[in-house]
Amino acid sequence: MKSCTVLGVQADGSTVRTVEDLAPDPDHLHPLQAAFVEHHGLQCGYCTPGMLMTALDLLERSPDPSDPEIRDALHGNYCRCTGYQSIVRSIQAGAAVMRGEPATAWSPE
Amino acid sequence: MNPAAFAYERAETLDDALRLLGDHGFDGKVVAGGQSLLPLMKLRLARPELLIDIGRLGALRGVHELPDGRLGIGALTTYADLLDSVLVLQLALMADAVPHIADVQVRNRGTIGGSIAHADPAGDVPALLLALGAEVVARSAARGERSIAIEEFFLGPFATALEPDELLTEIRMPAPSGASGSAYQRLAQQASGFAIAGVAVVVGQTGGSSADGPVDDVRVAVTGVGDTPYRATAVEAALEGTTLDRPSIDAAAARITDGVAVQSDIHADRDYRSAMAGVMARRALQSARERLFEEPSPGRVESGG
Numbered sequence: 411m412k413s414c415t416v417l418g419v420q421a422d423g424s425t426v427r428t429v430e431d432l433a434p435d436p437d438h439l440h441p442l443q444a445a446f447v448e449h450h451g452l453q454c455g456y457c458t459p460g461m462l463m464t465a466l467d468l469l470e471r472s473p474d475p476s477d478p479e480i481r482d483a484l485h486g487n488y489c490r491c492t493g494y495q496s497i498v499r500s501i502q503a504g505a506a507v508m509r510g511e512p513a514t515a516w517s518p519e
Numbered sequence: 520m521n522p523a524a525f526a527y528e529r530a531e532t533l534d535d536a537l538r539l540l541g542d543h544g545f546d547g548k549v550v551a552g553g554q555s556l557l558p559l560m561k562l563r564l565a566r567p568e569l570l571i572d573i574g575r576l577g578a579l580r581g582v583h584e585l586p587d588g589r590l591g592i593g594a595l596t597t598y599a600d601l602l603d604s605v606l607v608l609q610l611a612l613m614a615d616a617v618p619h620i621a622d623v624q625v626r627n628r629g630t631i632g633g634s635i636a637h638a639d640p641a642g643d644v645p646a647l648l649l650a651l652g653a654e655v656v657a658r659s660a661a662r663g664e665r666s667i668a669i670e671e672f673f674l675g676p677f678a679t680a681l682e683p684d685e686l687l688t689e690i691r692m693p694a695p696s697g698a699s700g701s702a703y704q705r706l707a708q709q710a711s712g713f714a715i716a717g718v719a720v721v722v723g724q725t726g727g728s729s730a731d732g733p734v735d736d737v738r739v740a741v742t743g744v745g746d747t748p749y750r751a752t753a754v755e756a757a758l759e760g761t762t763l764d765r766p767s768i769d770a771a772a773a774r775i776t777d778g779v780a781v782q783s784d785i786h787a788d789r790d791y792r793s794a795m796a797g798v799m800a801r802r803a804l805q806s807a808r809e810r811l812f813e814e815p816s817p818g819r820v821e822s823g824g
Contacts, residue, residue, distance in 0.1 A: 411628050412625075412628075414557075415553055415557045415625075415628065416557075417527070417553070419529075419572075420553070464623065464624070467623070482623075483623055485622040486621070486622025486624045
């Protein structure tokens with residue numbers, strides 16, 4: 411959900427999960443975060459928390475999504491820097507690691 | 520932007536909600552998912568003195584089959600819930616259209632009841648419910664329950680037949696009968712996703728599908744075009760008894776704005792919006808025809824979704 415359309419009082423008593431919950435400790439990133447770093451899934455970083463949490467929600471339901479599935483899931487998240495290509499690539503790369511496959515290094519396409 | 524100051528009450532029970540509405544119906548506003556209301560409050564286009572939060576009334580959330588075979592959808596059922604419901608997905612029009620309403624975050628919070636109570640003249644859900652022939656159930660502490668035909672529900676932009684002390688509790692969908700085909704076609708404004716012109720169509724043969732036989736049940740609903748979503752009765756009348764052949768569809772679709780004050784705004788002037796309504800009508804009718812004759816929906820199926 412979008413934090414800007416939920417009042418704090420509406421969430422009273424609920425568990426709220428944000429991007430701060432992803433990294434296991436200050437020295438290690440979540441595989442999805444690591445993939446965003448490696449595959450240039452962010453530039454200014456403003457949209458990144460939303461991208462990460464939306465992608466994670468998708469991957470929990472669909473661990474091996476197609477590119478169109480990822481783009482559909484990101485329909486409500488705007489990025490004004492990357493042009494989305496590298497975000498989709500980052501999510502694919504992060505999903506692969508989350509499925510137990512080895513991390514891939516960035517390469518020009 | 521921050522909303523103007525407001526008080527907040529969370530209803531813990533339906534009676535609680537009805538009592539709050541009875542006391543504060545004129546200066547209070549019901550919030551459920553908040554996906555339409557909260558943005559308006561932040562823009563200060565809405566300044567309710569009191570928000571009555573019904574979001575946790577579990578009794579108003581979910582889908583069930585009514586004793587008469589109709590489908591009862593609780594007002595607080597989210598779009599995401601609808602997409603998880605086998606019963607809802609058996610309504611082909613809903614299965615087609617709901618995945619394309621808003622985005623995943625809004626579908627997780629936004630509710631079917633909130634959508635129609637908000638009554639945006641360009642909303643998708645009003646067109647779907649008009650085409651399906653839904654009924655709206657409203658309840659008040661003072662007068663109990665009443666039902667409102669969907670055709671009588673939308674009175675104007677953001678205005679409905681709900682009285683200030685009434686709460687929308689349920690939406691009832693008729694059980695499919697006979698063979699039918701449906702489609703929803705929408706030209707969306709690119710930034711907001713709202714319909715510049717959207718047309719929902721259900722066509723049917725009440726006696727069951729016979730290829731290229733005449734249709735006797737045609738429902739065409741339009742959103743984004745008039746000051747309120749509406750049934751295009753001229754189009755419906757022109758098509759009943761036809762086989763939905765191409766010339767009949769073309770002639771009928773040209774009447775999609777008959778008797779309607781077509782809206783004009785910065786995204787689409789009157790002529791363009793009217794023309795696009797015709798295009799969406801033609802496409803929706805052709806697609807519904809193909810589904811009726813080539814892949815007729817048998818009504819409720821036993822499993823699936």
